[in-house]
Amino acid sequence: MTALATAPRRDRRPRSGLRRGETLAGWVFTLPVLVILGVFLLVPVLMALWVSFSDWSGRGSPFAPGVGFVGLENYAAITTDGGLPTRDFGTSLRNNAWYVLLVVPLQTALSLFLAVLVNRAVLRGRGVFRTAFYFPSVTSSVAITVLWLFLFSATGAVNEILSWVGINGPNWFNDPTGIVHNFLGAFGVTSGPDALTENGFLGVTFWNWLAGPSVAMTALIFMAVFTTSGTFMLLFIAALQNLGGDVEEAAMMDGANAWKRFWKVTLPQLRPTLFTVLTLGLIGCWQVFDQIYTGTQGAPGKTTVTPAYLSYSSAFLGQDWGQGAAIAFILFAIIVFFTIFQRWVLRERPVSRRRARQYEVRPTGRSMR
Amino acid sequence: MRRWRSRTVTWQIALYALLIVLALIYISPFLIQISTSFKTDADAASNPVSLIPQTWSAAAYERLFLRSDFPLWFANSAVVTICVTLGRVFFCSLAGYALARLQFRGRGVIFAGVVAVMAVPAVVLLIPKFLVINQLGMYDSYAGMIVPLLVDAAGVFIMKNFFESIPVSVEEQARIDGAGSFRVFWSVVLPMARPALITIIILSFQGSWNELAHFIVSTQSPELTTLTKGVARLASGQLSQGTQYPLKLAAALIMTIPVAVLFFIFQRRIMNASEGAVKE
Numbered sequence: 234m235t236a237l238a239t240a241p242r243r244d245r246r247p248r249s250g251l252r253r254g255e256t257l258a259g260w261v262f263t264l265p266v267l268v269i270l271g272v273f274l275l276v277p278v279l280m281a282l283w284v285s286f287s288d289w290s291g292r293g294s295p296f297a298p299g300v301g302f303v304g305l306e307n308y309a310a311i312t313t314d315g316g317l318p319t320r321d322f323g324t325s326l327r328n329n330a331w332y333v334l335l336v337v338p339l340q341t342a343l344s345l346f347l348a349v350l351v352n353r354a355v356l357r358g359r360g361v362f363r364t365a366f367y368f369p370s371v372t373s374s375v376a377i378t379v380l381w382l383f384l385f386s387a388t389g390a391v392n393e394i395l396s397w398v399g400i401n402g403p404n405w406f407n408d409p410t411g412i413v414h415n416f417l418g419a420f421g422v423t424s425g426p427d428a429l430t431e432n433g434f435l436g437v438t439f440w441n442w443l444a445g446p447s448v449a450m451t452a453l454i455f456m457a458v459f460t461t462s463g464t465f466m467l468l469f470i471a472a473l474q475n476l477g478g479d480v481e482e483a484a485m486m487d488g489a490n491a492w493k494r495f496w497k498v499t500l501p502q503l504r505p506t507l508f509t510v511l512t513l514g515l516i517g518c519w520q521v522f523d524q525i526y527t528g529t530q531g532a533p534g535k536t537t538v539t540p541a542y543l544s545y546s547s548a549f550l551g552q553d554w555g556q557g558a559a560i561a562f563i564l565f566a567i568i569v570f571f572t573i574f575q576r577w578v579l580r581e582r583p584v585s586r587r588r589a590r591q592y593e594v595r596p597t598g599r600s601m602r
Numbered sequence: 603m604r605r606w607r608s609r610t611v612t613w614q615i616a617l618y619a620l621l622i623v624l625a626l627i628y629i630s631p632f633l634i635q636i637s638t639s640f641k642t643d644a645d646a647a648s649n650p651v652s653l654i655p656q657t658w659s660a661a662a663y664e665r666l667f668l669r670s671d672f673p674l675w676f677a678n679s680a681v682v683t684i685c686v687t688l689g690r691v692f693f694c695s696l697a698g699y700a701l702a703r704l705q706f707r708g709r710g711v712i713f714a715g716v717v718a719v720m721a722v723p724a725v726v727l728l729i730p731k732f733l734v735i736n737q738l739g740m741y742d743s744y745a746g747m748i749v750p751l752l753v754d755a756a757g758v759f760i761m762k763n764f765f766e767s768i769p770v771s772v773e774e775q776a777r778i779d780g781a782g783s784f785r786v787f788w789s790v791v792l793p794m795a796r797p798a799l800i801t802i803i804i805l806s807f808q809g810s811w812n813e814l815a816h817f818i819v820s821t822q823s824p825e826l827t828t829l830t831k832g833v834a835r836l837a838s839g840q841l842s843q844g845t846q847y848p849l850k851l852a853a854a855l856i857m858t859i860p861v862a863v864l865f866f867i868f869q870r871r872i873m874n875a876s877e878g879a880v881k882e
Binding site: 254255256257258259260262263265266267269270272273274275276277278280281284294295347350351353356360361362363364365366367368369371372373374375376377378379380382383384386388389390393394459463467516519520522523526527528530541544545548549554557558561562564565568569572 | 617620621624625628629631632634635638646647648650651693694696697699700701704705706707708709712715716719721722723724725726727728729730731732733734735737738749750752753755758782783784787808811812814815818819829830833834836837838845847850851853854855857858861862865869872873
């Protein structure tokens with residue numbers, strides 16, 4: 234046991250005299266953190282897990298004798314029963330899936346683009362540009378949502394600007410139509426094939442799964458990209474500045490143009506940051522709540538309901554605590570799944586033989602490991 | 603040579619033009635917000651883009667400060683933010699120091715636990731947090747708003763990383779002089795940790811000032827409404843009739859000011875903070 238306790242020591246000087254009492258101090262120092270994290274994080278999760286298996290109605294303690302164990306009933310209600318809770322849950326997953334599908338790539342690409350633009354050594358006024366791009370990220374989601382509701386209102390700034398170029402903008406936050414459906418509608422396709430409209434998943438037909446985000450959700454997607462691109466830009470700038478210039482110089486000597494250097498040299502070296510940005514983006518995007526609470530409350534036509542908001546509204550507004558907790562745990566599982574999936578997709582792979590041959594001529598830097 | 607020169611100049615101009623356009627796109631929403639907050643309702647509706655109000659009007663601000671609960675919301679946000687920030691600075695640095703420097707049994711387990719906790723998404727905790735706060739009898743009180751936010755796993759992580767980067771020899775001297783662990787921490791190590799402490803202050807000020815979900819599930823009475831909660835209600839029209847955009851935008855603007863001030867004071871540090879924090 235003593236060996237275990239002393240294992241992390243870095244130097245071997247005997248200093249047991251000076252180190253006496255450190256176990257006590259260590260525990261005392263970490264106690265507040267442990268207690269608060271335990272009481273407000275670990276215990277609540279366990280309690281909520283119990284609630285998701287119970288028929289607790291929100292009155293009294295969830296551990297009171299009257300509260301019954303209902304097994305997987307709450308989970309079944311939102312996934313397999315086919316009733317309203319299932320349809321709502323399916324709709325919320327569809328809404329959020331489209332949100333993730335559009336926001337994550339857009340914010341990653343845009344933030345990388347901004348980082349590359351402002352990272353040039355010769356650029357004047359770098360600080361000003363960085364500040365401009367980053368500022369939206371420090372403001373609260375509530376304040377930004379209020380601003381967005383104004384900018385994207387029917388007679389708001391966005392539609393006014395669109396009208397300058399002859400576009401009649403939609404009534405953004407009141408338009409429940411899906412943008413993929415609208416796009417197909419422009420070619421005269423207004424209803425899907427029977428195979429898609431008659432079958433479905435989680436109470437939502439495949440045709441509606443494919444509807445795309447509603448126009449209202451699209452406005453929220455723009456907002457997410459606007460507010461997060463600055464934060465992620467900073468991460469990319471930090472990574473770009475940590476890159477040694479030597480690999481790039483070597484590529485320049487070999488006559489690679491800027492475009493090629495970016496794709497073949499810079500981007501592979503940014504892999505860890507890219508992974509961080511994608512994961513953080515994905516985790517954040519599955520948690521959309523503030524914007525929905527402040528802005529649309531799920532309207533129009535439930536097309537901006539997200540699982541996070543649905544979990545809140547089922548429990549606190551609908552008093553269906555079991556289902557609310559069950560939704561929260563499914564959401565948790567989704568986030569964990571995608572994080573692991575992403576880690577797996579972007580894992581450091583041994584270079585394939587075909588790939589390796591390309592590099593054989595000059596086996597340099599770290600990027601090819 | 604000359605042709606090469608003129609090509610780079612063209613590129614430079616294009617680059618700056620692109621940057622300026624992008625910067626305008628990022629800034630203009632806030633400029634529109636400021637000007638709209640000084641417009642009349644009718645002016646805001648008919649001229650949503652113009653940056654100069656047709657008739658200047660401070661009606662929105664008058665209404666907010668003199669005839670609404672806005673000052674109360676502001677005070678609540680300030681109280682909570684100050685308490686949370688002080689608590690986080692103290693507790694996170696204390697735990698960070700212990701995890702970085704003190705050799706004690708169970709350290710590895712504690713650190714693993716803190717890291718694991720960082721992975722739990724906040725939104726998943728909405729219902730759970732309410733359950734515990736309710737059980738502890740802290741629902742609808744300042745305690746319920748503040749205590750759960752006092753500790754932040756990411757803050758512990760940042761402090762631990764910082765303490766690991768400063769040389770041990772400084773503390774050793776104090777130890778040889780007979781100072782106890784807390785003494786070493788308080789009077790030797792903490793003063794050296796200023797850069798990291800400022801990072802924690804910025805993060806927790808911004809985080810708790812902008813926090814919404816936690817206050818929704820931990821309070822209900824109007825006296826405990828924070829700015830985020832109040833403005834969110836205002837936005838969804840629960841307190842006002844009609845659109846009243848100048849009023850809503852003024853409220854959102856005032857709410858942004860403290861964070862913006864902090865941002866401009868510590869700009870350089872904020873811009874570089876990500877470097878240390880995100881190393882994989």
